[in-house]
Amino acid sequence: MGLSHLIQRSITKKLFSSKPSNILPSSWFLTDTTGKSFYHSGVSNGAKINSFDDTDSLKISKSSYHVSSGGFMRGVVFWEPNKPVTIEEFQMPRPKAGEVLIKTKACGVCHSDLHVIKGEIPFASPCAIGHEITGEVVEHGELTDRKTIERFPVGSRVVGAFIMPCGNCFYCSKGHDDLCEDFFAYNRSKGTLYDGETRLFLRNSGKPVFMYSMGGLAEYCVVPAHGLTILPNSLPYTESAILGCAVFTAYGAMAHAAQVRPGDSVAVIGVGGVGSSCLQIARAFGASDIIAVDVQDEKLQKAKTFGATATINSKIEDPIERIKVCTSSFSF
Ligand SMILES: [Zn+2]
Ligand SMILES: [Zn+2]
Incomplete structure (x- = not known):
């Protein structure tokens, strides 16, 4: 289908290390359709900048992440309309039952994100934006059922949908996931997941940061398992990021x-x-x-x-x- 031509822009993050960023910093790349980087920022501690290797997104990675509660990550935060977004350090997000911690491999920049930034879509702030993700499963929340864990084993490649169905409400039970009551009542209305809480907290102050969908413009994100599907090995991470928004719409x-x-x-x-x-x-x-x-x-x-x-x-x-x-x- 020429999917590789579909994406016009995506922000791809490439880690120097497979470990959380309390060990090594990461770099951010804004890429064009060819995957050629033309912008990067956020490199600190004098670390050497790795050159962007587009073939990396095609590799089938083996999970080797060591998530610790003391870890942190970075993500893009929207503060208020028409103000620049910033890159902030977060405490490592923790998934709860039925949720999956994802190492984000790519995240599209959707016009909905731009609407939020311009204040055209009212949303709780500060919030982490980005909702078109691909990534790798790192961890399941405690008490997650066996079927979910078997469906998304640690290390599996996944793509996220911007509507993250709860799987239990009136509409979800009838197969109308796109009308999920919890998604609209909690995520779109309050910027939280379905227990009414965000999974994102700034590293230093502990300040809660709301989530536009999963808050995908970050090194890691928490996604309810019903909002994920397996990404076939034949599909690259970067070009596949828009599958869960522009393409499925x-x-x-x-x-x-x-x-x-x-x-x-x-x-x-x-x-x-x-x-x-x-x-x-x-x-x-x-x-x-x-x-x-x-x-x-x-x-x-x-x-x-x-x-x-x-x-x-x-x-x-x-x-x-x-x-x-x-x-x-x-x-x-
Ligand atoms: Zn979108
Ligand atoms: Zn639902």
Whole structure:
């Protein structure tokens, strides 16, 4: 599906060591689609900066983390709208029953994060942002059931979903995880997990920091197990980070709402993160006419590589008239 072309930007964190950062500092890389780093920060203690090796994300890592309660990690914190986010040190987060501690390997920067930063989505603050993660299982919370531990053994590769279903509420029990009552009542409304508490506390002051989903722009994060799925070895960490947000949103639209079938005509209005995923999924489902509509020529150009058979700049052309022409062989 050309997934490697999907991600436009992601923040990838590469640790110098597989151990928590009380032993060695880590570096942060903002990468482009090629995985080439063009920004890094946060290196301290005069440590040597490792060069970014994109092939690392393809390696199947063996878990060798030694999590101790005295450890700490770093993560990105949003304080208040339109103020720069900062990188802070946290106490090592501890998972509770049914939760998993993840060593974050990659985390996308979603437009929802930007909405929070701009104050366009009201959210409890300070909070750790980032909700499109891939990573490696480090630890299970005490009293976690055996099935969950067997499903996500320590060391397994996982991808997280931004909606982290509780698995128990009215909607979850009916398979409508996307409407999970606890997720919206606790995480989206209060910035906590489902016992009403955050798992994030600043290292020095102990100040609680709320969680936007799992607070994935951090070296480690705690995720309810229902919000995780195994990431196949064939999929790299970095490009797969958006599977649990932009891609599954697009999948829902194409598979369930639109119910795209082979031979269908599909018009996608807006080809950003979700829209460009829609194009690829429509192509994978066998749609014949795949029409991308946007107001930016650059995005429309890229849309062709994602499977668009026609593109419309709606600033220049009437999209309805053009779509009718593009699908003229199709009887409405
Ligand atoms: Zn997102
Ligand atoms: Zn639920």
